[in-house]
Amino acid sequence: MLSISDFSILSRLTEDAFYICKLDPYKTPSVILDVNPSACCMLGYSREELIGKSTKEIVHPNLHNRLSSFFETLEEAVPKQYHSVHVCKGGKLLTVEVTAQLLTVQDEVYAFAICRDITPQIRSEQALYHLAYFDSRTNFPNQSWLQEKISSVFGCLQDERKLLFLAISFDNFYIVADAYGWKMANHVMEELMLQAQTCDTEIYLGQSERNEFLLVHPIQDEEEATNWAARLMKKLEKNNFSQTLLFRPRIIGGLYINSIVELDAFEKINSAIERSLTALHLARSSGKSQLCYHPQMVMDVLRRQHFYNLLRDAMDEKQFYLAYQPIFDINQKLVAAETLLRLNGPNGAISPAEFIPVVERTGMIHDLGEYVLQQAFQDFSSLYRQNLESPLILSINCSVHQLEHPKFYPYLLKLFSQHIIPPSQVKLELTETVMLNSAVHLEMIKKLKDLGVMIAIDDFGTGYASFTYLLDIRPDVIKIDQSFIRKLAQVDKPDRDNERIVASMLTLARQLGISTVAEGVETVPQLQWLQQHGCDYIQGYLLGKPMPFVEFEKVVKYSTSVSGSMESQENIL
Template sequence: MKNKNTHYIVFCTVFVCGIVASLMPWELSPLWVFSLLALGLSFYTKKFLLNYYAILESINKRIEIDELTGLFSRYQIQQELNQLIVTSHAQDKKLAALVLDLDHFKTINDAFGHKIGDKLLVNVAQRLMSVCPKQAVVGYLGGDAFLVLLALDHDQDKPYLVTLSKNVIDHVSQSYLVDELTLNIGCSIGVAVYPEFGLDAATLMKNADMAVYRAKSAGRATYYFYDGEMGRQFARNVRIETRLRQALRNESLEVHFQPKVDLLTERCVGMEALLRWNDDELGCVSPAEFIPIAEQTGIILPLGEWVFEQTFRHILEWQEQGIIVPPIAINCSAAQLKRSDFLTKLVALLEKYQIDPSLLEVEVTESILIEDATICAELLNEMSQIGIRLAIDDFGTGYSSLSYLKDLPFHYVKIDQVFIRDIVHDKSHAALTNAIISLSHSLHLKVIAEGITSLEQLALLREYGCDIGQGYLFSKALGADSLASDPMIVALNQQAL
């Protein structure tokens, strides 16, 4: 099988034997010569076929079984799924597909190398086989993903799968000893059930994949069952992503500006730039819906740069019209701040539009401070040194470490509207708001309350000593063209005169 010249050898052998037979004396019959030739060729052919079938069996085994984990390969597990669907249909039974995805496996690969990562996968595969029911079919999909197939009896339903999922997560998430290293890793599970949520293998696996993605989004180390609503939401998210990319290319998004008001004088002391999107197909899409999608897909990076540039462009236009505007706050995502060239690009834009850095206020959330505190601290200090003012956004909804306020160069603390919404009727929210304001003032920081919608909220915030507020009670977010006619901006310009 390995000799590519086999057919030439056979041809030459027969040809030479024919010549020898023709030259033999008549007393030696050609029948004997060709009989010996037939025996030789028969032996060679048998040996050839034995090698051929051995190699074919080896190839088939490699296709069916994953060499690393010893589980069914991606190809074979899909074949098994196809067969189980046929059997389940014939027996009128349900079939569960569980996609198991390891949490933070890339971190172990990056820290200890792929050799350790591969050994960990082998251990995970063994532990998965030990915890799954005997009738389960287990395969390795590649990367850090596994697939478990389980034909369900009539008395086995969702509670049974919930218990199984919990057991798998508990067992897989226990410590592993690999080359004298103690490794800890978790897993998330997505479940899709035939025939309710997939009549074929491709659909069932796709839906289980969606479910495991939802489990990871929910905090990892958990399970999630696919349902119809998830499919509809996923389809909408995909559509939003596609249309958002197109809107960014066509510059069909808008930046609106909401005034921030001194709670004592009720004069405008700043504005916040807010992104607005009214799509021809999707209609008005809320930032609460499209911003998370932008962050998940990476669109947030060009989108964030676009918001900065559009804001600076509007500031320049207002200045050319003789309109005085207060400092404008722009919210920065964690992905933007993690870019090594973030500040370089920001300074370049300020210089391009000749914008005084004191007119810019950057809002950051607490989560970025937890993820990379050292680098973030350096960046914030550099921004503060060139005159950019800084605010910690949504304070009280994240980790709320006091060291952020004490050690980092923030100018403002912004209380999330979740607290403001219920501040009048919820004593705990009122107490927390009051405490945040007192703490911030003791550290010489001003406090901004967002989402103020009623006079009762305003009165209570004044009583607590809150400095600045924004919300519909004062003004909605205004388009750039209508800003000049807003009473607060008019009053600000009259005061300047």
């Protein structure tokens, strides 16, 4: 169990201000017990000056009641955010974003707060608005501005006219940029947009990509729209700078037409803009100067639907299967295996990176997750029945979406009751790239740990908030992402910064009592480096590729015969 001093040490790893405070009888932070160097730097106090100071001395007097109200709503171990104003030593005011939570440490509840200075963001609100709604190169309104403008102007009108959504591409933009530089290319783009804007009094213009802009114009019918767009594009190609810059811009257009009365919602306007861009992109790829949107253009949507059907059929026909990748301790003894979901499509293997996002987005992850759990338990039960002296750890990837499903935990309990695998021999790997701080996630993780199941953070170091995870989730294992391991022990071009980062991860995990697994170990120098720096476990093609369970059984038998017997495991993974 971590002590207050342990939290103080950990706080030095974050660049944000970090406070540990005692609570008064009303659950409001009273006295500051400790701070990190960032807090001292932010407020201009020394550490000695801040420790023992009342929290109300650094919070603006007008916000004392808000401070009390906020902490009264806090639940233990559930972080919440709010904005406050802190007073520096010299009286300067800082607007800060506070992330706070209550934690019990050695039977006493403390307030932990991470504070980030957001004063520059608040002061630059107008600049942020300009950044959000205007292009930084041409200063023309962008697509977001155009959507809101059209919605406000035409969204409530009962007008019999139609709206032409015209997406225009300055198609040889990059040729101009290569020949004359980016500044000249952006200037040409700006001039083209200015010319388009002067073609009619009722034109609404917005920039999309670097070489594309969007134009919305009321018209009477489709014939008028087509002719008007053709005239505009021809005019833009015959501009004043064509002769001086020795080129003529190639203009391509994509049209979408709809009646004003049908564009009665913001999402319909957004859809109209996207359809004009779809027509533009198809015109460019087919070598045409102008195309009008047609529903047949939405082939990408149909392809996605076809892919979904393929996955659905694969589930119904049990075409998914599991592969197992061995995990070894630092002395290269087999101790565990990670289950990896695989699928072969009509044209060969389909990458999990391709199908997992689809099954998560469509809700298929729950059925597929149950299949993975059931099959993995069934496979590993056969290993247990072979009376191995020291059973292997079963490591299963788990989507955060599964944690939210009400049937996930009962189904897991059912599997434990049906199979001889104890919870202590099962590890669930959660991917760090998904934010895992909701009350639902944390509650489920706590139930799993109480059951005896181990929790691992997969792809550690690549996700949202590694430091927060270590505090909130208290994982048993972190798996260092292969993007870090790949750069270790490079002979040609050593990456010392990357090596320092990995060494720091290993040191931090060791100090917190967390086991470490290096993913993607492919070379002997990488293995030797990890051995020298105290990594606990190794996974990668160097020692074992993913394989069907039948092949993995052979690896287990061979490993057992070589070692004589697999020694008793304690604190494995």
